[in-house]
Each structure stands twice: as structure tokens, then as C-alpha cells.
Amino acid sequence: MSKREASKYKIDRRMGENIWGRPKSPVNRRQYGPGQHGQRRKGKMSDFGTQLRAKQKLKGYYGDLSEKQFRKIYEEAARRRGDTSENLIGLLESRLDAIVYRAKFVPTIFAARQFVNHGHVTVNGVRTNIGSYRCKQGDVIEVRQKSKQLTVLIEATQLAERDVPDYLEVDHSKMVATLQRVPGLHDVPYPVIMEPNLVVEFYSR
Known part of the structure; x- marks a missing residue:
């Protein structure tokens, strides 16, 4: 079992999105990150930063999985035939x-x-x-x-x-x-846009 280290609503605020579509999410009221530096103006994000954010968002959505657990799922998706990003979603949804x-x-x-x-x-x-x-x-x-x-x-x-x-x-x-x-990406009713292709790029570096 993976251990959730942070409040689920802090995950929302860190991502800047209401990733579960919950009506009580603080992002509905405050669209900036938690902590004293949360309101600092953000610069343009690098490709690495964009890929990392996509991975954190997907990992957080499924209950804030540990990095070890999430990477293991990715590696299995990569070993399977077909599109790795579609395989990744299928494994997570299963x-x-x-x-x-x-x-x-x-x-x-x-x-x-x-x-x-x-x-x-x-x-x-x-x-x-x-x-x-x-x-x-x-x-x-x-x-x-x-x-x-x-x-x-x-x-x-x-x-x-x-x-x-x-x-x-x-x-x-x-x-x-x-x-x-077993569903693919377009079958899953995510309330926000998920980009598993960027997760694949992150791990393929």
C-alpha cells in the first residue's frame, strides 16, 4: 500500500487544478499553490517541468502513488505491445x-x-x-x-x-x-486533461 504523505487538497493546489472535480476543492476559490510562496508569479515552464507536472498529476489522481509503485506500472506499460501511454491508463484503471x-x-x-x-x-x-x-x-x-x-x-x-x-x-x-x-485514455472521464504521453516522455529521457 502506498502512503499518502500530503492532504489530497494540497495535491490539487500544488497542481493548480481540481484534478478530481470535487466541489469542495480549494482550487475553486484559490488558484495558487499552498504555502507562503504559493502566490509567486510562475515563469515559463521547461519541457522537463511540463513532463514532471503531467507525471505528478496522474500519480496524484490515483491516490498519490509512490514513485516506486508508479514507475513499476509504467515499466509494465512499456513492455506491452501497443501505445505505451494507452497501456499506462489501462493498467491504472484496472x-x-x-x-x-x-x-x-x-x-x-x-x-x-x-x-x-x-x-x-x-x-x-x-x-x-x-x-x-x-x-x-x-x-x-x-x-x-x-x-x-x-x-x-x-x-x-x-x-x-x-x-x-x-x-x-x-x-x-x-x-x-x-x-x-480495459479502457483507453478517451474512455476515462477525467475532470481535467491528463497527458500520459508526457509521462512516457519523462521516463524515456
Whole structure:
């Protein structure tokens, strides 16, 4: 499990964008970075800086993954056939915590990781408590029977700020989600522009 070192809202402010599209994000009110130097005028960003920012944004979006964990995912994407940036998104979206979040079982990606770690989820009927578990096409993700009445679930399914993407089939009455296919970049409903191609350039230097 990766450890989140910073507040999720500090990640938003550091990026200067509301990367999860949350209505409570401080970026909605203050579009500058945190800390005493946050309001300094920024100069033109170098190519390296642009690539680094793209990597930090994507890494932060999936729960502020550690550098070691994120690089491992990138290296697997690079080994696979096809476009590396598309492979990278597919691998990130196939994580169990990402699917639990996308299915609207919980309100945030951080809550999704905690929900999985606490043993509330099964994959194909088997209890799975590893957020980074890689799901495959056709896998059935279900909230365990004794966890279905948790308040966090009921509140999350009613959130109007995001929709369930079409690569997941979700039944909120049974709290079951099926991964229909592994998505590409254009299938994923990011609230901000993600640039995995710049992440590939960063690691290819």
C-alpha cells in the first residue's frame, strides 16, 4: 500500500487544478499553490517541468502513488505491445481501488483504497484487500454482504458530480460492478486533461 504523505487538497493546489472535480476543492476559490510562496508569479515552464507536472498529476489522481509503485506500472506499460501511454491508463484503471472508485461505491480514490484494505470487497467471489490488485476483463467486483449498508456506500452512489463510465457495468442495488473492457485514455472521464504521453516522455529521457 502506498502512503499518502500530503492532504489530497494540497495535491490539487500544488497542481493548480481540481484534478478530481470535487466541489469542495480549494482550487475553486484559490488558484495558487499552498504555502507562503504559493502566490509567486510562475515563469515559463521547461519541457522537463511540463513532463514532471503531467507525471505528478496522474500519480496524484490515483491516490498519490509512490514513485516506486508508479514507475513499476509504467515499466509494465512499456513492455506491452501497443501505445505505451494507452497501456499506462489501462493498467491504472484496472487497479481494484480505481474500479471501486469509478463504480461510485465510495466518494474518493483515497476512500476506495481504504475500503478495499479493510476487506469490504470481493473479486469473483474471493475477498481481496489489496488496492493495487489488477482486475481483468469480465471480473466481477462486489461489496461484501455485511458491508452493503455502510453509510459511505449509500452517500457515494447518490453523488451527482460524476458518472459511472461505460466500460463498467454497475448495479447499485446489489453493489456489483463488472469490468466490461480495459479502457483507453478517451474512455476515462477525467475532470481535467491528463497527458500520459508526457509521462512516457519523462521516463524515456
